Amino acid sequence: MASFKEKIKNLLPQKLMYMYYLNTAKKASMYDLRRRVHDKVYNDSHIEKVKRDLALAYHIVEKGLTMPEPRPGFGKAVVFSLIGTVEKYQNLNLPLEDMEFVQSVSVLKEYLEFHQEINFKLDEALEKKLTDLNEKFKNVEGLKQIKITRKEFFGDKNKSFDQFCKSRYSVRNYTKEEVPLPLLYECIDLAQRSPSFCNRQPNRVHIVKSKEQKEGILNIQNGNRGFGHLAETLLVITSVVSTTKDIHERFENHLNGGLFSMTLLNALHFNEIGACSLNWSVSDDKDMKLREVIEVPENEVVLMIIACGYLPEEFAIASSPRKTAREITVAH
Ligand SMILES: Cc1cc2nc3c(=O)[nH]c(=O)nc-3n(C[C@H](O)[C@H](O)[C@H](O)COP(=O)(O)O)c2cc1C
Incomplete structure (x- = not known):
């Protein structure tokens, strides 16, 4: 029998229900949004942001x-910008042994070395900056x-868990050989072994070949230049919002999807398929464009x-x- 709450709900026009839930959702989301907007505008996490900019570049x-x-x-513009952030980092007197700084300097040195090896004349100002830094x-x-x-890459795929974990990397280079659908289903079945909230299993996969x-999809994604066109398959990972019950569960789609995607990446590696995650941190219009390319409910x-x-x-x-x-740990 329908509860009193249900009965009231059924009496209300849908439009009113929609407005009610939209308002509740807005209120709940503001809690998270305020933290993000504060972080964006105020400089109390300045150091994290300099490190973020180093890692991004x-x-x-x-x-x-x-x-x-x-x-x-x-990447001339990015290299200039990275050098600028390295200088900013130094001016802030931050620890020179921190990973982001060490790797930034190291990558800049490798960039110079790469161009010296192929005898390519870099922009003069850039070369000077890189040589000084070196x-x-x-x-x-x-x-x-x-x-x-x-x-070598797949050499540890049947070894112990720690060795397996350390052997997986994102690979951005693929052959044209077809990856059979049944094998992809096997990988997705393995990914389904991931935990999910109340076993509600919200994840879905759209296989695009x-x-x-x-x-159409890669043209609107911003992280695949130089290699995306080689991908034999794209797996578009989605999550069903109807599996969440109220607005406080709104992060579960992404959280469950992260767990699922990690298992899927491992399953692909285990099956000797190279893979690279591609972000879908896009504006609404791009998300809508994707839905014009493939049908996503x-x-x-x-x-x-x-x-x-x-x-x-062979590849890099x-x-x-x-x-x-x-x-990254605080032991409380
Ligand atoms: C959610 C997510 C989005 C990513 N987006 C991109 C992307 O757009 N392009 C790309 O080349 N790599 C992307 N990556 C791959 C990361 O760069 C890579 O996982 C990271 O550098 C660690 O390297 P590894 O995967 O080789 O261990 C993404 C990874 C994740 C988890």
Whole structure:
């Protein structure tokens, strides 16, 4: 029998219900939004932001160095900006041994070395800045990008959990060989082993293989330049919002999707399929455009995309160093 609350609900016009829930949702979301807007506007997390800018920029250069065909002179504006942030970091007298700083300097040195090796004349001002930096930080050594064979890359996939974990990297280079659908279903079945809230299993996967559809999606995604076009398959990961009951569960779609996607990445690696996550941090109009390219039900929110495919004999991967557990942990 319907509860009193249900009976009242059923009596109300849908439009009124809509306005009521919209208002509740706005109120709840403001709690989170205020924290974000405060963080954006006020400078009390200044150091985190300088480190963020270092990581954002060094990662773009790191990726550039590992592209299937790195373009000589690539990323000039980003490299200038990274040097600027490195200088800003130093002026703030922040610790020179922190991962973001070490890797930024190291990547800039590697960028210079790469261009020297291929005898490419860099922009004069840029070359001067890089040479000075190289001189100043002779002893700073982060992780260099890794050249690896396919055999080596998958060499630890049947070893212990720790070895398996350490062997997975994002790969941004794929062959044209078709990844069979049944194998993708196997990987998705493994990903389904991920925990989910009350076992509600909100995740969905849209497998995209047609050239036109892949192009349509990749054209509106901002992190696949230089390699996206090689992806044999795109896996668009979505989550059903109707699996959440009230507004306080609004983060569950993304949270559950993160757990699911990680297992899926591991499953792909286990099945010797190379993969790279692609962010879907996009504006509304881009999200709507994606829905014109492939049909995604209105009650599904798009979380991220995974580009994947079989790997060539040899390729390069970005080293993407990690902070240690001690650096990111507070033992209360
Ligand atoms: C949610 C998410 C979004 C990402 N988006 C992109 C992207 O748009 N383009 C890209 O090349 N890599 C992307 N990556 C891959 C990260 O750069 C990569 O996971 C990180 O540098 C760590 O390296 P690893 O995956 O090799 O361990 C993304 C990763 C995650 C988890």
